[in-house]
Amino acid sequence: MTFVGDKARLACLIAVAGLLALAGCTRIGSTGQGSPEESTLKAVLQRGTLRVGECLSSAPFGFYDKSGNPDGYDVDIAKELASRMGVKLEEINITGANRILNIQTNKVDVVICNFTRNMERAKEVAFTHPYVVAGQALIVRKSSGIKSLKDMSGHTIATVKGSTNGDEVRSLNTQMKIQEYDNSLAAILAVKQGQVDAMLEDTNFLAYQAKLNPELTVTDEAPIPLQYNGFGVRQGDQIWLNYLNEFLFEINASKLNARLYNKWFGVDPRFPLNPQY
Incomplete structure (x- = not known):
């Protein structure tokens, strides 16, 4: 006669044996992205x-x-x-x-x-x-006197067509005129030539442009999230x-x-x- 306790122990032993057999047939770490074999x-x-x-x-x-x-x-x-x-x-x-x-x-x-x-x-x-x-900042002529977006009321800012910069400028609800250009280099040239007063762009790109163009400088603020x-x-x-x-x-x-x-x-x-x- 097999008692209930014996049945439970027997079932447990069978389950453990099954797991051991499965483990013996399976190479741990042999599949899946990131395993040593596939990294x-x-x-x-x-x-x-x-x-x-x-x-x-x-x-x-x-x-x-x-x-x-x-x-x-x-x-x-x-x-x-x-x-x-x-x-x-x-x-x-x-x-x-x-x-x-x-x-x-x-x-x-x-x-x-x-x-x-x-x-x-x-x-x-x-x-x-x-x-x-990267942040977003302004690049301006050093002689402009512009230090931040607060100084841009009534001035014109350059952005690039198809970029998010124009939307970001509009979301700031400041009294600025927006002039769009086909690419960043055209916008930089517009700043240099005085056609616009500033450009809003990636701070890393602007730092490089200021390095190439000593008459330009990048503002210190970061009005857009990093x-x-x-x-x-x-x-x-x-x-x-x-x-x-x-x-x-x-x-x-x-x-x-x-x-x-x-x-x-x-x-x-x-x-x-x-x-x-």
Whole structure:
């Protein structure tokens, strides 16, 4: 006769045996994105080449120099990453519009392209910690006397067609005239020539333009919320993400990132990499 307690113990032993048999047939960590066998980190080291997606039409982040070679702030960071990994660097020219597609189709191992982190993009790709921060500010002629948006009442401000800057200016409800231009360089030229009094744009881009044009200066305020830019990688590969975050920690702690920023933008980084909550 088998008592109820014996039945319970028997059922428990059978269940445990089943779990052990299943474990014996399953290689833990052998499947799934981010496992050691499938991580991009291991693939790059085995391949001996790091494929980096860079936007090479967005100076000073990325562009082609006079010899036709990639150059710029993002390019220098990619070179440093490849050097520390001990692999060759393959630079793949991409655009802002196809950054996510290049990651999802495995055309690149990582995107380093002034890539702003936000909730919508995080549905499709994973982001590292920030490596550069952008705000929005004004660039004006040094002789203009304009220090902030408060001084712009009755003046004309330049924005780029199709950008969010025009909407941002309108949302501020200030008494400014808005003049739209086809691209950022045309708007900068309008400021230089006195056709408009200021331009609202990404602070990193403006710092570079002020470096190229000594008669211009960038205001200190940041009227628009800051944007935190990171590397973009495929989702689910935590090993690769951890490695890239460690790389960013090291180049930030050593101040190398700050030196590269100063090299390309002519000023020290304006905003801290971590949000001030």
